[in-house]
Amino acid sequence: MSAMTGWWTRRSAAGKVELYTRWTFHLMAPVELVTLGGLPLNSGGKPRDLGTGLTVGLLLWVLAHSALCWTVSSRALGHTTGRRARPVRLAVALATATLLADLAVAGLWAGGALPDESLVASLLIVTSVFTAGTLVLCLDRVRHMAYAVAGTALAAALPVAAFGHGAPEGLITLVAVLAGGGAYASACGFSSWLLRVVQELERSRDLKARLAVAEERLRFGRDLHDVMGRNLSVIALKSELAVQLTRRGRPEGVDQMVEVQRIAQESQREVREVVRGYREADLRVELEGARGVLGAAGIDCAVDAPALELPAGVQSVLGWVVREATTNVLRHGDPGRCAIALRRTADGVLLTVENDGAVVRDGAGAPGRTGSGLAGLRERLGAVDGTLEAGPVAPQSFRVTARVPLAVPGTAGTRQEKETVA
Incomplete structure (x- = not known):
């Protein structure tokens, strides 16, 4: 049983949060495929007649968009945990691809190739919502996240209005993307922030342990300095005095050396007391x-x-x-x-x-x-x-x-x- 569950239980709290967050966003790709994958093929249980080329093109776009969102979210979470650089180029590629696809879908709708409004609305709104949430994972500031959601909503709404579908349809698209994209982006931003906080707490705990060790070493060093500093100074002075007295042939030099020996022995005893106090625990x-x-x-x-x-x-x-x-x-x-x-x-x-x-x-x-x-x-x-x-x-x-x-x-x-x- 432990072999089956060890991949989870052996992880730290930060590792568990990271694994849960990462796989949650990895599962968004299949969710998008399930949501949009069947729309070009049927509507309400009835097959659509869009032509083979258009149907394959729409399916490939849904597949490419979900794969791109999966890749960008994975790289963005790597940036959040400090393992990768921010995926700026991939984020720009995702935003550009979504904008071009919105223009293409709105144009096909205006040209009559996509007469079903529900299909057009689903393609525009759902892909824009997933794009907004994925772009938010690449950002750190809330203001920039709001800009990403608003920009994605405008990229979906403006082509609808520009191709002559009218302001009401464009406004509906804008509101729908703002509501759905805002909710999904909020969840993405909170998950990224939570992962960053948990990682920082993990690093702070390790740093606290290392600082405690360093503080104890400094305390021990100060104690040794207090014990040995004065005694070594006295030993140096008395040794110099003994040398001078010996050169002059005076017998007091022997007394000074005896005093040096006594101070050295006393210093050794004091150092042992410091070490013993450092090594003993109550x-x-x-x-x-x-x-x-x-x-x-x-x-x-x-x-x-x-x-x-x-x-x-x-x-x-x-x-x-x-x-x-x-x-x-x-x-x-x-x-x-x-x-x-x-x-x-x-x-x-x-x-x-x-x-x-x-x-x-x-x-x-x-x-x-x-x-x-x-x-x-x-x-x-x-x-x-x-x-x-x-x-x-x-x-x-x-x-x-x-x-x-x-x-x-x-x-x-x-x-x-x-x-x-x-």
Whole structure:
């Protein structure tokens, strides 16, 4: 079942809106063919006698017009999503072809080759309505869209009046195209605007995640600067003083170098504290943060985490699991719900984060492959003899499971504290 529905469920919200909008307008070509295709052949169930050449010509025009509208709308939606340039030449070709066809149909009507007024009205009005809507897809401003509808209506009405059919017939054609074309063009313009807004929201969400990472890096850089800036300046001054004292043969130079050594060791300790604070996470804070962030993103987040007395190192590493899993939920797929559960087991603690709407991508939760985030979590859990499992558990569902034994002493910072900061 997932293989049959995955083409839809694995798409993001923006992808679903784009696919729905694109195929809606693709289906307008068959609608036009069904509406106009049979008119040159029969009327009210009775065959028309227009001649073979004229009948074939009208059928070819209906087929060509629907195919041209299909092509222009497809290219226009590509421009809306930022994948293609605006189809200006195709839009001009569609408008020109419609105008020439309106002149030809009005002329045939005036010459008596098309005596049926219902056929003429249908050809003029329906093709003009589809032309107006298709041209609107190529435009961005509402004022230009209104100009396109008005121009298409005039292109259909003026030939009727110019070939001597009278002002009433021309006015009726104008009003009909304005009403039908205006309604269809409004739907086209709204669909294009909605697709553009959804695409922009998708890009804004990705940008927000990248900005959050960049802001955290800047914060970490400022902390390091605050810690190291003053100490390095003092080390430089005292080293220079020690050099001068040593050159003069004074024993105070040794005292200055001892002081330099002390400051360097103190700086190393302070940097380790900064790194430890950067790498540690509070479990309760991360759980509440996950609830708030996912709720703000429109994702139903259920947190089932009773208060447990856990070692600081275990809380820190589980907090990192919650943080990384929440980031993956926001950045991958199109989830509607997320469940976070914390349980005490016989020999340890179990944390699970499960969400629906998962999109299987290389390096981002695909079976058998993991990204750098999950690899980092496994390293952190390894420091407390914990394990991490991540993968799909049902169609479009993804689960992250972290197990930490409490019988083994240790902290999340044990391995980190052994690192030497250059």
